[in-house]
Amino acid sequence: MSEIITYREALRVAMSEAMQKDERVxxxxxxxxxxxxxxxxxxxxxxxxGSERIIDTPLSESAFTGAGIGAALNGMRPIVEIMTxxxxxxxxxxxxxxxxxxxxxxxGQFHVPLVIRMATGGGKQLGAQHSHSLExxxxxxxxxxxxxxxxxxxxxxxxxxxxxxxxxxxxxxNSLLYNAKGALERQAEPLKIGKALVHREGKDLSIxxxxxxxxxxxxxxxxxxxxxxxxxxxxxxxxxPLDDETMIRSVRKTHRVLIVDEGWKSGSISAEIMARINxxxxxxxxxxxxxxxxxxxxxxxxxxxEQAALPQxxxxxxxAKKLMEGI
Amino acid sequence: MSxxxxxxxxxxxxxxxxxxxxxxxxxxxxxxxVIAEVETSKGVIEIEVFEDGIIEKLLVEEETxxxxxxxxxxxxxxxxxxxxxxxxxxxxxxxxxILKEPEHEIMLAAERIKAxxxxxxxxxxxxxxxxxxxxxxxxxxxxxxxxxITAKIPQPSGMRQAIAKAMSRSNAExxxxxxxxxxxxxxxxxxxxxxxxNRSIQDRILPTALLIRAVVYVLKEVPELNGFWKDDGLQxxxxxxPGIAIALRKEGLITPAILEAGQMDLDATMQALGxxxxxxxxxxxxxxxxxxxxxxxxxxxxxxxxxxxxxIYPPQVALVGFGRIxxxxxxxxxxxxxxxxxxxxxxxxHRATDGRTGGKFLDRLNQILQTPEELL
Numbered sequence: 225m226s227e228i229i230t231y232r233e234a235l236r237v238a239m240s241e242a243m244q245k246d247e248r249v250x251x252x253x254x255x256x257x258x259x260x261x262x263x264x265x266x267x268x269x270x271x272x273x274g275s276e277r278i279i280d281t282p283l284s285e286s287a288f289t290g291a292g293i294g295a296a297l298n299g300m301r302p303i304v305e306i307m308t309x310x311x312x313x314x315x316x317x318x319x320x321x322x323x324x325x326x327x328x329x330x331x332g333q334f335h336v337p338l339v340i341r342m343a344t345g346g347g348k349q350l351g352a353q354h355s356h357s358l359e360x361x362x363x364x365x366x367x368x369x370x371x372x373x374x375x376x377x378x379x380x381x382x383x384x385x386x387x388x389x390x391x392x393x394x395x396x397x398n399s400l401l402y403n404a405k406g407a408l409e410r411q412a413e414p415l416k417i418g419k420a421l422v423h424r425e426g427k428d429l430s431i432x433x434x435x436x437x438x439x440x441x442x443x444x445x446x447x448x449x450x451x452x453x454x455x456x457x458x459x460x461x462x463x464x465p466l467d468d469e470t471m472i473r474s475v476r477k478t479h480r481v482l483i484v485d486e487g488w489k490s491g492s493i494s495a496e497i498m499a500r501i502n503x504x505x506x507x508x509x510x511x512x513x514x515x516x517x518x519x520x521x522x523x524x525x526x527x528x529x530e531q532a533a534l535p536q537x538x539x540x541x542x543x544a545k546k547l548m549e550g551i
Numbered sequence: 552m553s554x555x556x557x558x559x560x561x562x563x564x565x566x567x568x569x570x571x572x573x574x575x576x577x578x579x580x581x582x583x584x585v586i587a588e589v590e591t592s593k594g595v596i597e598i599e600v601f602e603d604g605i606i607e608k609l610l611v612e613e614e615t616x617x618x619x620x621x622x623x624x625x626x627x628x629x630x631x632x633x634x635x636x637x638x639x640x641x642x643x644x645x646x647x648x649i650l651k652e653p654e655h656e657i658m659l660a661a662e663r664i665k666a667x668x669x670x671x672x673x674x675x676x677x678x679x680x681x682x683x684x685x686x687x688x689x690x691x692x693x694x695x696x697x698x699x700i701t702a703k704i705p706q707p708s709g710m711r712q713a714i715a716k717a718m719s720r721s722n723a724e725x726x727x728x729x730x731x732x733x734x735x736x737x738x739x740x741x742x743x744x745x746x747x748x749n750r751s752i753q754d755r756i757l758p759t760a761l762l763i764r765a766v767v768y769v770l771k772e773v774p775e776l777n778g779f780w781k782d783d784g785l786q787x788x789x790x791x792x793p794g795i796a797i798a799l800r801k802e803g804l805i806t807p808a809i810l811e812a813g814q815m816d817l818d819a820t821m822q823a824l825g826x827x828x829x830x831x832x833x834x835x836x837x838x839x840x841x842x843x844x845x846x847x848x849x850x851x852x853x854x855x856x857x858x859x860x861x862x863i864y865p866p867q868v869a870l871v872g873f874g875r876i877x878x879x880x881x882x883x884x885x886x887x888x889x890x891x892x893x894x895x896x897x898x899x900x901h902r903a904t905d906g907r908t909g910g911k912f913l914d915r916l917n918q919i920l921q922t923p924e925e926l927l
Contacts, residue, residue, distance in 0.1 A: 479667075479669045479693055506668050507668045507669060507671070507672040508668070508669050508672075509667055509668045509669055510667040510668075510669040510670060510692050510693040510694075511667055511692065
């Protein structure tokens, strides 16, 4: 039985259900309690679960992320909310030097079953310190899993999947998606971590994307189909691990690749995807791979400049056409 | 101002690819001048212009497929006024352009063929040479390779298809009759040997040329076999343009004409034949040569064939076949002796002529080959 709810509600429902089922699960972060979360995701949870499980923290990402790691090491199942990915850099030492490495450094003795949720992405005129898409950076780090739910179903499923994982999992929620509505099937078997999902089949080119860019890519694919170009749109869902198998299968089918990513190009996940296809399917390529990414600038505050910096459906359409011409 | 259009180079031709312009805008042309090369199912053909004038404008680019009747160029007669400004290509090049060009050419020559990895892999699997696809400007993509295999494997060549069409039509439409005669070639060969003795190797006359000359000679006496069956009637041709079946090096066969062979003596016939063979094999025939044959001559003697029973190429009405010249027993008076004997055959269109006409032709052919000096 499916219901139509928002992305925000899906996350809240998933956390609420997890906390009801498992008393080790708790949520902490800046303004998650009384304020209901910076993006109102945890609205009402304080009333439901009390201040022992919905914990407002001081404005110190390093401290509360570290506390989350400690709790996880001691058998709890913490969910740490960081307001935006830009602020997570204050906790990068904890995330990278502790969460990602302790299993390895303890010779496999200590897992860190920590879930960190954070908002990512631009488009809301929040300026250059709140708008970046740095999830690709985290995908660089062995020991972490990096999830990027785009749909309501994935927002719900991925909270459960992340909590069930014995190791640290980062969930990147594009802040423009919180109000997006979609169908949720609570009883459905969730698609595993590390599996990409083909959202639209196509024979002419493969568009690899994730997060909010999925919807821009689907919009572009619709426009392209009217011009006789069949774009296959694949939601990567997870940036670490990447689903090489699904990507390569699609490349073998279409022989043309377009990557749409709100991150920057240089040293990015889009570059990583290109490298993998190059390593594994070079002889399947019928044209140079292309990317539609954000402009390589700190995100502008001005609305028109910010929109110009972001990937947009028309940019995707233009790139796809160029790709079909063989560049 | 007149328009030069893609000519029809055969009844079955619908289009041809304009391969190369031999003239550029502003060039003067004279009637009969070759101004372009086109590629048809019969090979590359040179096409001639039918008037004097000046090329005003070339309307299609090279390597364009044009249907018959497509305007290709505008030709201005000499007395028409010039009403256009000089085109950029007439302007002298700037020194920097002149300097750049050779360097550019060297760069291109050294360049690797651009092909996508997928195209490269597929081409390798199929054994297709990328160079054969001739992509000098743009990269080769997978689709080109795939279209290459569909073009390569199951379909017969364009020429094969053209021959198939013409022959099917011939067999369906033309009621053939066949006649043959044994010709004692000893006197002719003997005479030819003597005749060639005093000539340099390149000026020697081949027996084939003598046979062509003999056919042309006799056709003047039996003109009913030289012409076309058109609109339910025989149209005899004033010109005698025998189409000579010539095998191509690769595959296929083409029957270009020796034009106005009726005006040629033996030496001229030999010269024309040599020239025709050379140009056929190098793919440099003219449109008139492949469209204006009035009769076909097939000589399969070199393959050891004794009798040729040919299929007439429509709309022609006759085909003369020559077999191998071989040593054979020959009754001369009361004596049995060995002579050089050849079977001459005639396939005739029974709508146009009767066996009697064909018989007369073979009889005269036989006679004239006994007195070859008359063929000079």
